[in-house]
Amino acid sequence: HQKWSQMATTEFMKRSFQDQEGKYKVDEHYSELLGENASSSEQRCWQLLSKLSKDLNDGRQQGEYTKPGGYAIYCSHRDSVISHYQSQPGKGVKARDQTHRRIILTTEKQREKAALEEQQKKALEEKHKELQRAQQVEGxxxxxxxxxxxxxxxxxxxxxxxxxxxAMQRKLAEQEDLIKKNYHEKAELMRQEIDQLKDEIGNNSQSFFQQTVLPLIDTGVDVFSKILHFKLMKSALKVSPV
Structure with a gap:
């Protein structure tokens, strides 16, 4: 760059040595050359950085850097891009400026994204803990x-x-009394009533609660737990990424 600048200055000084305003014209044209050179350099740098950053951008879009330890991986890939960029020739006067601008910009965006996703992750974890606590309390x-x-x-x-x-003891006493009085038909009817009472006592000795009531209640509780889980997960989705 310095070599070409010196050559341009020498050439224009030769052409304008009799000109009182030669120095001004040289400076003016020199500034134009610098502007063109800077613009060309900037364009070349951005093209080169865009090409080298493709894998970095793909990794960011695919969520590779949002996983645990992802930011460290991102920094490693970013440093690799910078190293390859710096080793490329022909970047011109804007090489350093464009590197810093682009890398700083992408790094800040990645930090913001990582911070947001970490916040969302913590919110989801809290919702999960809330669900577990609610289920434990309900249990x-x-x-x-x-x-x-x-x-x-x-x-x-x-x-x-x-x-x-x-009641059965009373029926037994009545049956015994009927037998003593030779009321055999009535005694037989009484025996049937006593057998019926025995069956009722036998049925009641089994746990109606355990066999019938408890399964129905457990079914209702299971449905309630699923509804509670659905409501809490629906609430958790409100803080998840869109």
Whole structure:
């Protein structure tokens, strides 16, 4: 660059040595040459950087640098681009300026994107923790409700069985009295009633709560848990990338 500048200056000085304004004309044309040289250099630098940065841009668009440790990978690829760029000849006077402008710009954008994605990642993690806490709380409440309901059912069943047993004892006493009085037909009817009471007592001795009520409640709780999970995940999507 200095060699060509000296040659241009010498040439124009030869042509304008009798001109009182020769120095001014040389300076003016020299400035024009510098402007053209700078413009050409800038265009060449941007073209070269665009070509060398293709893999870097592709990696950014594909999300390669947003994964854990992605920013360190990005810096390594960026430094490789700079190294290749600096080794290329013919860049001109704007070589250093364009490198700094483009690299600083892309680095800042990448930092902003990484910071935003980290923020979104933390928001999603918090939503996931919120979902887990809500499910744990609901699970504990479900267990407590099941325990209370089972206790209540078992108590009601016990009282019902006791009442049936007392009724059966009365029927047995009546049957015995009918037999003693030779009321055999009535005694037979009484026996049938007693057998029916025995069946009822046998049925009540089995846990109606465990066999019938609990499965229905568990189904309802499972549906509720899925609805809760859906609502929280829907809320989490509001902070996820669009």
């Amino acid at each position: 504990k409440r479900h267990e407590e409700r099941m325990q209370q309901m089972e206790t209540k059912f078992e108590e009601e069943k016990r009282l019902q069985v006791e009442e049936l047993e007392r």
